[in-house]
Amino acid sequence: MNTPALSLRRYGDSKGSHAHEHFQVLWGWQGALELEIQGRGLRMTSGRAAVIAPGDRHDFWSSAGSACFVLDSFDASPVLAALAGRVVDTDTAALHLLRFLSSRHTLDDALQAPAVAMLLSTLPAQPCTRSLARRIDWPAIDAWIDVHIAEPIAVAQLAALACLSPSQFAARCVDETGIAPIAYVRERRLQLARRLRAEGWPVQRIAERCGYRSPSALTAALRRS
Secondary structure (H helix, E strand, C coil), rough: CCCEEEEEEEEEECCEECCCEEEEEEEEEEEEEEEEECEEEECCCCHHHHHHHECCCEEECCCCCCEEEEEEECCCCCCHHHEEEEEECCCHHHHHHHHHHCCCCCCCCHHHHHHHHHHHHHHCCCCHHEEEHCCCCCCCCCHHHCCCCCCCHHHHHHHHHHCCCCHHHHHHHHHCCCCCCCHHHHHHHHHHHHHHHHHCHHHHHHCCCCCCCCCHHHHHHHCCC
């Protein structure tokens, strides 16, 4: 594979760690993708890019499903070498280009070369300092939400768990999960409500358990989801 190849790939359960003899670059498009590169855990969301160096063992998984544009390339450019093993932010031009590419049924040969060149141009020349920010322990956040899911939950409470201000947490939540904190909590409520409904719980009990003010509010939320 001497010619760079760009494709849209979907991820779910882990397929196991592996390595390639070429660079692999991922641009997040839909959902959140968990990465492990050489034992280091990273998180991919829309508007972010990850670079995996040749020979680096890596694994992918997404609990809710995700999609990324993936470039396989033997081009050992200085930019790719500098960003290897990292997840970095890209500019809005990358999102516009990904939106255009996602509207195509196939990435034909005529589109491959210009698309690859434009996507690579959106990568920063050096790692972004934001990657050094305090890591949010999302499994711990999820566990806390699940314990308090029948109660009103404020952004300030979640921010305190992450040792961030509410505004910082809100920005990081959108950056790392693709949705705002309130929507994040709402999705946790809906996931539990769907599971309990599948188990045959009465609507009244589900509403009480999941923090909805009434059965009709729960029904409306499920209908909108």
